[in-house]
Amino acid sequence: MTLDDVARYDADRVTERDGHAVVVGASMAGLLAGRVLADAFESVTVLDRDPLPDERVARRGVPQANHVHALLEPGRVMLEDLFPGYGDDLLAEGGVIMDASKKLDLYQQGDFLAESPHELPFYCASRPLFELLVRRRMRERDDVTLRGECHVTGYRSDGEASTVTGVTLVDAADEKDALAADLVVDATGRTSRTPTWLERNGYPTPETEDVGVDLAYSTVAVERPADDDRGYLVVPSPPTTRGGTAVPVEDERWIVTVFGRHGDHPPTDPEGFREFAASLPTAEIRELLDEHEWDGEEIHQYPFPASKRRYYEDLDRFPDGLLVTGDAVASFNPIYGQGMSVAALDALQLHHALANGRSDLQSRFFDRVADTVNVVWRMTVGADFEYAETEGEKPPGTDLLNRYLSWVVDAAHTDGHVSEAFTRVLRLETTPISLMRPSVVGRVAGAKVREYV
Ligand SMILES: Cc1cc2nc3c(=O)[nH]c(=O)nc-3n(C[C@H](O)[C@H](O)[C@H](O)COP(=O)(O)OP(=O)(O)OC[C@H]3O[C@@H](n4cnc5c(N)ncnc54)[C@H](O)[C@@H]3O)c2cc1C
Numbered sequence: 473m474t475l476d477d478v479a480r481y482d483a484d485r486v487t488e489r490d491g492h493a494v495v496v497g498a499s500m501a502g503l504l505a506g507r508v509l510a511d512a513f514e515s516v517t518v519l520d521r522d523p524l525p526d527e528r529v530a531r532r533g534v535p536q537a538n539h540v541h542a543l544l545e546p547g548r549v550m551l552e553d554l555f556p557g558y559g560d561d562l563l564a565e566g567g568v569i570m571d572a573s574k575k576l577d578l579y580q581q582g583d584f585l586a587e588s589p590h591e592l593p594f595y596c597a598s599r600p601l602f603e604l605l606v607r608r609r610m611r612e613r614d615d616v617t618l619r620g621e622c623h624v625t626g627y628r629s630d631g632e633a634s635t636v637t638g639v640t641l642v643d644a645a646d647e648k649d650a651l652a653a654d655l656v657v658d659a660t661g662r663t664s665r666t667p668t669w670l671e672r673n674g675y676p677t678p679e680t681e682d683v684g685v686d687l688a689y690s691t692v693a694v695e696r697p698a699d700d701d702r703g704y705l706v707v708p709s710p711p712t713t714r715g716g717t718a719v720p721v722e723d724e725r726w727i728v729t730v731f732g733r734h735g736d737h738p739p740t741d742p743e744g745f746r747e748f749a750a751s752l753p754t755a756e757i758r759e760l761l762d763e764h765e766w767d768g769e770e771i772h773q774y775p776f777p778a779s780k781r782r783y784y785e786d787l788d789r790f791p792d793g794l795l796v797t798g799d800a801v802a803s804f805n806p807i808y809g810q811g812m813s814v815a816a817l818d819a820l821q822l823h824h825a826l827a828n829g830r831s832d833l834q835s836r837f838f839d840r841v842a843d844t845v846n847v848v849w850r851m852t853v854g855a856d857f858e859y860a861e862t863e864g865e866k867p868p869g870t871d872l873l874n875r876y877l878s879w880v881v882d883a884a885h886t887d888g889h890v891s892e893a894f895t896r897v898l899r900l901e902t903t904p905i906s907l908m909r910p911s912v913v914g915r916v917a918g919a920k921v922r923e924y925v
Pocket of ligand 1: 520521522532533536540544565623658660661662689709778799808809813
């Protein structure tokens, strides 16, 4: 499921409110889950092992925060629904709201996509700013406590471990402590220890699927004239392994990230970085780097070996009182920019699951999350399998779908309607099935025929 297939957040749907919920991990998935839980629990505590200051920081626990973070439509919509006025907060802090149909130059498969006929709102900020603004809104609530420097070491449970009843932790003073909870949500990201806890307590562990892409990101920030709010994205198409993006953010900067897959990793020295950018098929990113001052010479790098999916929905036994969300369930190849938005869709699914009561919450939640994750996983992994070097299990029908999508992209180079339909799929507004609508198929087929006459 994508944004259009799930009912929007509606606080009035959750009518019962009692108990205490604990969320482990105060990154995007944990904060968004925490906000939704505050409708159904009298109090919510969100814990993180990092300090959680009232400033923009690329925390140790979120090392990817130095790199470009695109906020797709489900993320934007959920942030506005959960924290009305979030976009105003973003603008007040120097973030940028652009119309991506006009301001984002997206290059894929040999050309730029045509301008879409309709506006495509796109919030642009550094990842630390996106997170800080959510943290601030959460801190304003009386029913939510954010606790940094709390390293959660395990779950507390009843005698038979049939119900999770809280967490054990080491606090800021290095003291062991415990916190009781009626529900614990694991939002600790891809290194989640829930599978280990399950195994130790006699539960089956979720099947885990990895799809290897051997990717790495390198990132710098460069100065940006205040009136220039354009963004750029170069998506690699086989056999090319390199791509890049530049996104306008606060402090009158662009964050410029270049990336290479299947071992073609970008360097971390300035000259090497420039050369890598210059090897992209379009000139814009190289020009930004040549024509604007760099914000220091430090180049951050982040290796991303593989997308990872844990199939919690298939488990036939799972303790009560525990849920898992965000990257801990599925962590996607970041070049598609989906992680925060899937975390937002998980929170939306949690909201709907809670609206239907607490009984059998786990299986209803995991089934709902699977509805979202399956669509996104198929899109991501499907696109990754355009490369023969991608490692893992190729979903059936991928080659056929990829062939059709390559026709869609060809048509999108000149046809704004196809470009918009395709972009709305990339933005997780609609599923790829929407590209099979007769209106789109007709335009794609027409473009194909024109190629041959
Ligand atoms: C290089 C890169 C680029 C990306 N680009 C994008 C993008 O453009 N757009 C996008 O939407 N997504 C992007 N993502 C994905 C995005 O960063 C994540 O999907 C998003 O942060 C949600 O993840 P999460 O909250 O589930 O986990 P994480 O962000 O990994 O956070 C986990 C949190 O749990 C805390 N934690 C872990 N263990 C413990 C413990 N034992 N006790 C207490 N706290 C703990 C950590 O400190 C951390 O705060 C990118 C990822 C990478 C790697």
